[in-house]
Amino acid sequence: MLGITRKRCVSLPAEHGHGHFHAVNFDPAAAEPDHYDAVPTAGRAYRIGIGGPVGSGKTALTAALCRALGGELNLAVVTNDIYTTEDADFLRRAGVLDPERIAAVQTGACPHTAIRDDITANLDAVEGLEEKFPGLELVIVESGGDNLTAVFSRGLADSQIFVVDVAGGDKVPRKGGPGVTTADLLVINKTDLAPLVGADLTVMTSDAHHMRGDLPVFTQSLVDTPDAPAVADWVRSLVPVRQG
């Protein structure tokens, strides 16, 4: 039987994008989004997961959303890194949010394990922030950089954004994988670099729409629009309005 959970990164045949190897019994079917409904959101913060390949701009987008939404929503952030607290430290230094509202999870293993298979550390971090900041409305959970199969458990994220960038090549959207095909929002980031790396944005967006059907695709440059206005509006539309 193929292992379906707790796939620690052990013995392995092929390196796959974040510097380590996976077990030979890695089951691609387990990379599909889980089929459990999200837990009810009433009485707790709405949770948005941000995933995508290494360096695509997840932390930069998280910072942008903090700048855009921090003044209007009671919000907090959980970052995931494999061995460090690099992304949390960056966000604290950037001064985009009260440092107390930024928690770091060190996954110690494949980033996708901590957002999909064993979400305990992330749930602990989210719930810790909810306890510390009563009335919290939004928690952004940034995954560690991973590959195209990495998606969040619906038990952790109510909605998820998958961030790819043009520097990975204009082939990336048509390569598919659950991040590209099923995330609630696909962001094609760093459009300012497209001419420099020879990426054709028309091809990227049309391939992305082809792979995703009706699911939305945004293109953006955080150099040109540092507050990610389109993504911020999308997030605003999701967070339940608090009564009273």
Ligand SMILES: Nc1nc2c(ncn2[C@@H]2O[C@H](COP(=O)(O)OP(=O)(O)OP(=O)(O)O)[C@@H](O)[C@H]2O)c(=O)[nH]1
């Ligand atoms: N030119 C350009 N650079 C960008 C853009 N967005 C992010 N960057 C840069 O890309 C680099 C990586 O961005 P991050 O936000 O750290 O990427 P990440 O996905 O969080 O990276 P990991 O967490 O390590 O996987 C940084 O140097 C950013 O400043 C963009 O829209 N245009």
Ligand SMILES: [Mg+2]
């Ligand atoms: Mg990051």
